[in-house]
Amino acid sequence: MSAGQPPLDSPEIRRLTPVLGPGYTYGSVTDKISAIVLTRPTSLGWFVGFAIAFSLMGLMTVAIAWLVIKGTGIWGINIPIGWGFAIVNFVWWIGIGHAGTLISAILFLLNQKWRTSINRFAEAMTLFAVACAGIFPLIHTGRPWMAFYMFPYPSTMGIWPQFRSPIIWDVFAVSTYGTVSLMFWFVGLLPDLATLRDRSVQKPMKIIYGMLAMGWRGSARHWHRYQSAYLLLAGLATPLVLSVHSVISFDFSIAIVPGWHTTIFPPYFVAGAIYSGFAMVLTIAIPLRKAYALEDFITMRHLDNMAKVMLATGLIVAYGYFFEFFFSLYSGNKFDVFLVQQRLHGPYAPFYFALILCNILTPQLLWFYKMRHNVVMLFIMSIVVNIGMWLERFVIVVISLTRDFVPSAWGRYSPTFWDWATFIGTIGMFVTLIFLFVRVLPAISIAEMRELVAETSEEEK
Amino acid sequence: MERRSHIYGVMGEFATPEQLTHAVEKVREAGYRRLDAYAPFPVEGLSQALGLKRNLVPLITLLGGLAGGVGGFGFQYWVAAITYPMNIGGRPLNSWPAFIPVTFELTILGASLAAVFGMLALNKLPQPHHPVFNVHRFSHASADRFFLCIEARDPKFHLADTARLLQSLHAHHVSEVSDD
Known part of the structure; x- marks a missing residue:
């Protein structure tokens, strides 16, 4: 470090790039955040955005209805490519969810104050992403009304699920993840629902928020247990989030298909999940802070930190790509070597190179302070990383399945209109849910912001 | 008084x-x-x-986690080795490493449910x-x-x-x- 430059975490630096704009009190953070939900008129932009997203969600509904009528033949899948878009999208969406849990649980345990203003909507993003993800394996079964067969229940036929199968592990991992994320989110919302109950003027709103708040009154005895429960949930969600994408990677790595059967899959899937998740948090945070003038709460420090996490996880992913490549060659296994050649020269090589461009090369711009502080560039980069991570799953699923062990089993895969309709439809559903969430619930945790006000005012003393 | x-x-x-x-x-x-x-x-x-x-929340969470983990493993053992055994090439029925992922998830699920509902119950919420x-x-x-x-x-x-x-x-x- 050069002389004259203050250390990175000095009060000087913290003052220059605060996690909270100056001059806020308990009352003013409460007013500002609750006003978005309670008093601010719904803008025209909200209606337009919601209408577009909702139409896309309608497209999804049509696509799923058509699927139920005709069967999975409307998709581009066929033997040998049984997985196709459904699994690509499933893994992509689940991965996006991971950043929400990382921000709310891991950064909470690490006592990172900058998580406070972004954890609520990041957790909401997790829930909505898991909801989108859950659709795909369900409809991919072909007969979604029989999906309950995957759950262990006492049936008259006396059959039980095969617990040695990664597909069943998936069912448990994803449903546990969804449940725990929902509880974590709701527990965090509880005090804020009480705030909305106390501040809403219209009777119906008072009743709805009142019922959701369950009579929360901010008693010190309640807070005492609440804090224990919240800390424990954070501690439980941390290994959970790491396990979920590991289990999803088992869907691939337990199989013997070339390109899938590697031990590097679990850590590199988890890193990739966090990478794409942070990209999605940025994709949401940047328009959100602009639309609702939340620049004092979601400051440049937040964007900068998220960009750094993206860069770090991006490098881990790059490391994963490199060693995946290296071990395939080093193993001398001719099927693995052949797969590497297929990635570089096969019919899907453009996707592989696009993936390298999106996931490894573009994020290197984040090394530069100027880039991390250029909001437009950051937004574009977050979209690029999202696309890159989708391509990664496409490359993994499609190239390996089209180039199996014997040439007679080779094939080609291309998605149909209905594949795209379902995929774009889930993006519509995700955005619809985000729009509704921002409108009816506080997008930033009010109670935690008050705590942050208390802490920052203490620091200034 | x-x-x-x-x-x-x-x-x-x-x-x-x-x-x-x-x-x-x-x-x-x-x-x-x-x-x-x-x-x-x-x-x-x-x-x-x-x-x-x-407070009692940590203890309840521990008990929930234990119930989830022990119950989860026990259930898988019962399904795979007792009530619905499948002989696949003579491999052992109690193939415990394959049961770990589900056991782990159910431990987390049991502990989390216990933490949240335990906290609400001790706080006498909803009220x-x-x-x-x-x-x-x-x-x-x-x-x-x-x-x-x-x-x-x-x-x-x-x-x-x-x-x-x-x-x-x-x-x-x-x-x-x-x-x-």
């Missing part, structure tokens, strides 16, 4: 968390035990000032109504004000004296909390 059934207690309002913590300490020094503080966020040091001991909501200004307890309520069932409770004590601790508004 004066105990009136239609009075729940006396409530004082404070502007800062420090004032509240200070008031709680003083009120406890004065010998009151049946009291509760209300704040819009968890105030550091308030639990200690109130003399709250370790839609509580006497403190009768105080008009109490709606600020979820925004920017801090409250201390001394309950009428405290043996030392005396409406006028207790109210005076709260006033002497710089409470802004001191009000009676009615019980209905």
